[in-house]
Amino acid sequence: MKKIINDPADVVSEALRGMALAHADLLTVRQDPAVIHRDDAPVQGKVALVSGGGSGHEPLHGGFVGPGMLDAAVPGPVFTSPTPDGVQAAIEAVHGGAGVLLIVKNYTGDVLNFETAAEFAAIEGTEVRTVVVDDDVAVKDSLYTAGRRGVAGTVLVEKIVGAAAQRGDDLDACEALARKVVGGTRTLGVALAAGTVPHAGQPGFTLAEDELELGIGIHGEPGRARLPMEPADALVRRLVDAVTEDLPYTAGDEVLLLTNGMGGTPQIELYLAHGIAAELLAARGITVRRHLVGSYVTSLEMQGMSLTLLKLDDELVDLWDAPVRTAALRWGM
Amino acid sequence: MKKIINDPADVVSEALRGMALAHADLLTVRQDPAVIHRDDAPVQGKVALVSGGGSGHEPLHGGFVGPGMLDAAVPGPVFTSPTPDGVQAAIEAVHGGAGVLLIVKNYTGDVLNFETAAEFAAIEGTEVRTVVVDDDVAVKDSLYTAGRRGVAGTVLVEKIVGAAAQRGDDLDACEALARKVVGGTRTLGVALAAGTVPHAGQPGFTLAEDELELGIGIHGEPGRARLPMEPADALVRRLVDAVTEDLPYTAGDEVLLLTNGMGGTPQIELYLAHGIAAELLAARGITVRRHLVGSYVTSLEMQGMSLTLLKLDDELVDLWDAPVRTAALRWGM
Amino acid sequence: MGCSTEDLVAALRAAAEVVIDHRDELVELDRLIGDADHGENLRRGFTAVVSTMDGGGWSGPASVLKAVAKTLISTVGGAAGPLYGTAFLRAGAALDGRAELDAPAVATALRAALDGVLARGKAEPGDKTMVDALTPAVQAAEAAAAQGADVVATLSAAAGAAADGAAATVPLVARKGRASYLGERSAGHLDPGARSTSLLLTALATHAGGAR
Amino acid sequence: MGCSTEDLVAALRAAAEVVIDHRDELVELDRLIGDADHGENLRRGFTAVVSTMDGGGWSGPASVLKAVAKTLISTVGGAAGPLYGTAFLRAGAALDGRAELDAPAVATALRAALDGVLARGKAEPGDKTMVDALTPAVQAAEAAAAQGADVVATLSAAAGAAADGAAATVPLVARKGRASYLGERSAGHLDPGARSTSLLLTALATHAGGAR
Numbered sequence A, B: 001m002k003k004i005i006n007d008p009a010d011v012v013s014e015a016l017r018g019m020a021l022a023h024a025d026l027l028t029v030r031q032d033p034a035v036i037h038r039d040d041a042p043v044q045g046k047v048a049l050v051s052g053g054g055s056g057h058e059p060l061h062g063g064f065v066g067p068g069m070l071d072a073a074v075p076g077p078v079f080t081s082p083t084p085d086g087v088q089a090a091i092e093a094v095h096g097g098a099g100v101l102l103i104v105k106n107y108t109g110d111v112l113n114f115e116t117a118a119e120f121a122a123i124e125g126t127e128v129r130t131v132v133v134d135d136d137v138a139v140k141d142s143l144y145t146a147g148r149r150g151v152a153g154t155v156l157v158e159k160i161v162g163a164a165a166q167r168g169d170d171l172d173a174c175e176a177l178a179r180k181v182v183g184g185t186r187t188l189g190v191a192l193a194a195g196t197v198p199h200a201g202q203p204g205f206t207l208a209e210d211e212l213e214l215g216i217g218i219h220g221e222p223g224r225a226r227l228p229m230e231p232a233d234a235l236v237r238r239l240v241d242a243v244t245e246d247l248p249y250t251a252g253d254e255v256l257l258l259t260n261g262m263g264g265t266p267q268i269e270l271y272l273a274h275g276i277a278a279e280l281l282a283a284r285g286i287t288v289r290r291h292l293v294g295s296y297v298t299s300l301e302m303q304g305m306s307l308t309l310l311k312l313d314d315e316l317v318d319l320w321d322a323p324v325r326t327a328a329l330r331w332g333m
Numbered sequence C, D: 001m002g003c004s005t006e007d008l009v010a011a012l013r014a015a016a017e018v019v020i021d022h023r024d025e026l027v028e029l030d031r032l033i034g035d036a037d038h039g040e041n042l043r044r045g046f047t048a049v050v051s052t053m054d055g056g057g058w059s060g061p062a063s064v065l066k067a068v069a070k071t072l073i074s075t076v077g078g079a080a081g082p083l084y085g086t087a088f089l090r091a092g093a094a095l096d097g098r099a100e101l102d103a104p105a106v107a108t109a110l111r112a113a114l115d116g117v118l119a120r121g122k123a124e125p126g127d128k129t130m131v132d133a134l135t136p137a138v139q140a141a142e143a144a145a146a147q148g149a150d151v152v153a154t155l156s157a158a159a160g161a162a163a164d165g166a167a168a169t170v171p172l173v174a175r176k177g178r179a180s181y182l183g184e185r186s187a188g189h190l191d192p193g194a195r196s197t198s199l200l201l202t203a204l205a206t207h208a209g210g211a212r
């Protein structure tokens, strides 16, 4: 394991220290429990958006805290959901009287820890709602399983609902919007090489030079299938096929296309893949109205990418385009 | 070599296709010769800024084209300077009557190719100036060598001079400002693992689990020394020491601190390193007035980082803060 | 032979240390079919439990178990934090008012713990989770207690059944937790949470007899 | 025995193919002390040169060499593009007005090429660059021509000296080009540009005799 770190146990707290220094004009960063929130929180009368989860997915979630997006993020240890006290502290820090919406990626740990915090907050009289993001088509959904994972689509939910909260939508509206966005979002990812959890010291899985892992999540867990390595055209087609068939997305649909890097794949490959995906979608009569290309929801230094589609309508486009000012996503302000 | 690519010979043109689709509202991308320019170019009466160089350093330079920064970028093949015709095409596309400033990283190939293009443009009657960026302290400067390399500091030059051009500074002023910024900028980089040039198929160098390469450039070339791997505290101190001693930067100075990732290092490690660097600088009485943390000047999927310092004054701070809208750096608009 | 509040504190401290000692094994099990953090999560949590046990001022076994629960909930995170937290919380609640533990109380507490885990995690036996170690453990404890076994023997029966239950997770295909994302590929591996449950019960059985 | 315009075109085409064939070797040399692109840059450039040679309509050796120069400048990039481009441009200019080449003309052209490279790149002999192959090549060609050698023998002398000069770059510490960033660590490696210069001159010597 080669990383620019000190003691593996201190990775998150030391990274938060750097983040606090780098974005002192935007963020307040607390430790023990770790919480990143807008430095102007609470914003009175605005629905507060809180997300969080294990660390190692940067810029998710802390990089999306700021006007027009999240009010707070709760970073757990690497790949480990934060405990309820962190979530409670975040809720207290940002609750501005209009209720709190928790955006939770669908993992047992995240769901349980956020749920516990929500119960406590309710006891204190704070109105809290929870929306679970589960956009990963690699996992077959069923009543009897943990369900689909929340992966790169989370950033789209955070941006769009963040814009709605900013324009003054109430808690009901924000919750309904979040469910709508989740419902229209699908993702599939692929890895060329796994990342290494600092405290584990070994990669989550090992691939040969000629192998890829399809359907990976964002925690270094192996995917659903190991396949022979293939050129970008074939690989991206595989992702586009699986994602479009799932919802499905069909001719006439307008979408946002997110080509997301897993942390160790450079931008040049992401642009290359994005071009292929956009052309494949165009060939199916699906119009890509909005584009996002970059490493937004990562898995440490994993090499690989995911493709996310979000079905758009004019309202979602407006909310996507609305000003946002965070460490990792910023426009219009 | 594992990459999300098709034929190695097509990497740049295919990535440009994706970039064009992703940023159709901002950029015009031409192929043969490859040029990325503002879609509203030429901006009449504004000094036009053109940069470029080999590809594989994304988002540099194409990701920095847009209002408040570059007017055009000329991407060469991976790690290979573009030819003069690309530079000439860029100059013609963006020249708005107030002259053109070429921002060139100091490599023999870049200098010679841009120089040739500048000669041609001069013959056509276009006023062209060239500023060479050479911020890398790993290379000892001397009259008898190729001189220092231009590395991550380039992004600072492009942003600040871009803001000056945007506010209406003339060619003389832009050139003088660029020289001032170059003069106040120093960088040192380190690699934990080299990237692989697609057409070469093998990494530029190979490091053992317990080795790092100090003083690397951004072309996969080995650095000045191979050292034992060390914790982030020691490694970052090494970089801070070398960079501050070089100009030197001393107590009372105000600086911009850029912690730059080399392409394969995730944001969590960059923030961690940034925190250490900022605290070491504070301990020396150097005030970090502006911060930038991210993978801005990369070397394909190299794992590693560089630290850049730029000496600031109020004018430079204002220009840094001025609105910018590019694919990779955006605020205020 | 009952188990006093002091005995319980000592046993929990010893159990915590066993879990901490097995950190690397649990990380490795979780690396193979999960996200490589179970051992680190429990190391963090049970290190905090040791500090909590240093606290003292207990009003009975229930207060000890609830303190353990609170500590785990606020330090472990992940799936295991709320699940083990709930288990200890419910076990504690089931023992409210008791000054020390006898065998039936142990069985009652374990049953309450299992019910808590089931309510929280909604797993069923055979889903390849800690439930597959805890379910047979509860059944064995109840049977032992009904047959008049003492606390240590009751816990030993539970521990033995938990070990068997954990081992039996190997061929299973996971339907809950992170391993479920692997589908068929989760078969052939020991579930980390079942393993940690078995470790905990074995350590409790070994140390519940106190210094005796 | 002179060298006609047709002979020159054929020799350049053959030399281009030799360089293309050595792509991987030149990439590997550049990977060790540079950025692993010299072979790919020259493959791209000399593939274009082959197309240029297909063009025809030449007014003499000068026009051929200038067309090669233009092609290289607009396709190679990097340091080698402008340097080889300038070399061919100056060689062409030195031959303006000639209908075919004799040995003294070859020596003159090579000297002009070297002067162009020196003017552009500002390297000196011993800096571990293509100059270390080209400088002895020019000297050998001048000596051979002065002694009455024919075109082929003059080019052969140049090629032999270039090969020796390239080999002699191995122990040198680079002071120009990308290898200079390595400092002392550049020693022990063959300079890719010196190697490509040697390849080019050897191929030209082999093929300048035309079909004869």
Ligand SMILES: Nc1ncnc2c1ncn2[C@@H]1O[C@H](COP(=O)(O)OP(=O)(O)O)[C@@H](O)[C@H]1O
Pocket: A079, A080, A081, A107, A108, A109, A110, C030, C034, C035, C037, C038, C039, C041, C077, C078, C079, C080, C081, C083, C117, C120, C121, C122, C123, C128, C129, C130, C131, C176, C177, C178, C191, C192, C193, C194
């Ligand atoms: N729904 C569930 N019910 C019961 N136990 C579960 C459930 N989900 C996961 N587990 C247990 O939790 C263990 C994993 O814990 P841990 O690795 O600490 O959390 P995470 O999965 O969040 O990384 C699994 O091995 C399994 O035994």
Ligand SMILES: Nc1ncnc2c1ncn2[C@@H]1O[C@H](COP(=O)(O)OP(=O)(O)O)[C@@H](O)[C@H]1O
Pocket: B079, B080, B081, B107, B108, B109, B110, D030, D034, D035, D037, D038, D039, D041, D077, D078, D079, D080, D081, D083, D117, D120, D121, D122, D123, D128, D129, D130, D131, D176, D177, D178, D191, D192, D193, D194
């Ligand atoms: N200043 C110079 N003068 C002469 N030759 C040079 C100079 N700089 C570099 N070279 C030659 O160019 C070769 C490298 O060419 P190439 O790899 O194509 O370009 P780049 O260095 O830009 O990647 C070197 O091996 C060396 O022989």
Ligand SMILES: [Mg+2]
Pocket: A054, A079, A080, A081, A109, C035, C037, C078, C079
């Ligand atoms: Mg986890």
Ligand SMILES: [Mg+2]
Pocket: B054, B079, B080, B081, B109, D035, D037, D078, D079
């Ligand atoms: Mg090059």
Ligand SMILES: [Mg+2]
Pocket: C030, C034, C035, C036, C037, C038, C078, C178
């Ligand atoms: Mg786990």
Ligand SMILES: [Mg+2]
Pocket: D030, D034, D035, D036, D037, D038, D078, D178
């Ligand atoms: Mg090279």
